[in-house]
Amino acid sequence: MKQTTLTLMAGTLLLTATLACGGKKEKKENDNGQTTEQPKSDGTAAQGNAADCAATAVTFKSGDVNSDGFEIKYSEAKLWDMASGDVKYPAIVIMVANYTPSGSYLQEPATDKEMRVMITLSGKAGEPLKTGDYDIANESGFGAGYGVNASVHTQGKASAFINAKGKATITYLSADKVCGTIDVSDSNTSIKGSFSIKLEKSGY
Numbered sequence: 001m002k003q004t005t006l007t008l009m010a011g012t013l014l015l016t017a018t019l020a021c022g023g024k025k026e027k028k029e030n031d032n033g034q035t036t037e038q039p040k041s042d043g044t045a046a047q048g049n050a051a052d053c054a055a056t057a058v059t060f061k062s063g064d065v066n067s068d069g070f071e072i073k074y075s076e077a078k079l080w081d082m083a084s085g086d087v088k089y090p091a092i093v094i095m096v097a098n099y100t101p102s103g104s105y106l107q108e109p110a111t112d113k114e115m116r117v118m119i120t121l122s123g124k125a126g127e128p129l130k131t132g133d134y135d136i137a138n139e140s141g142f143g144a145g146y147g148v149n150a151s152v153h154t155q156g157k158a159s160a161f162i163n164a165k166g167k168a169t170i171t172y173l174s175a176d177k178v179c180g181t182i183d184v185s186d187s188n189t190s191i192k193g194s195f196s197i198k199l200e201k202s203g204y
Contacts, residue, residue, distance in 0.1 A: 065152060
């Protein structure tokens with residue numbers, strides 16, 4: 001996946017995303033006659049252990065910008081149905097900021113004190129998102145592999161990862177929550193931390 005600024009990715013989201021499908025579960029009887037929930041194609045049955053979720057916390061740097069004094073005042077995680085040409089694939093977009101929305105969505109930073117981090121976890125076409133690793137150096141392309149992209153946003157600027165290394169890992173995923181870790185960097189920008197955020201379906 002060629003790394004670009006997430007400002008461009010956010011624009012792509014608004015233009016190409018459609019409303020995520022409703023969650024479904026099916027029941028299966030095990031050898032003891034007990035009924036257990038199994039994930040269907042939308043992957044909404046819980047995966048991983050919610051007890052292992054760590055609190056949301058991030059550290060970052062991009063050029064002369066860093067997370068010193070960064071206090072999280074807002075976080076969100078939204079499930080999208082994405083499209084790249086004819087290829088459709090699922091994605092979770094996470095935003096963490098030291099300011100709150102003015103209205104129904106989180107705007108770009110409007111002052112030199114406002115900062116936000118965006119993380120996009122992208123899955124494979126025709127398959128649900130899952131617990132496990134999402135590689136920032138994924139070269140398969142949108143919808144062909146499990147990848148992560150991320151950026152640091154300040155007033156009038158969004159960072160870009162070039163020749164980045166590292167990964168994000170989803171450790172817990174359900175219809176209404178996502179948890180995990182991220183540790184990605186290049187020569188200029190790095191983002192590291194954990195997230196445990198209520199998961200919602202995008203309205204677009």
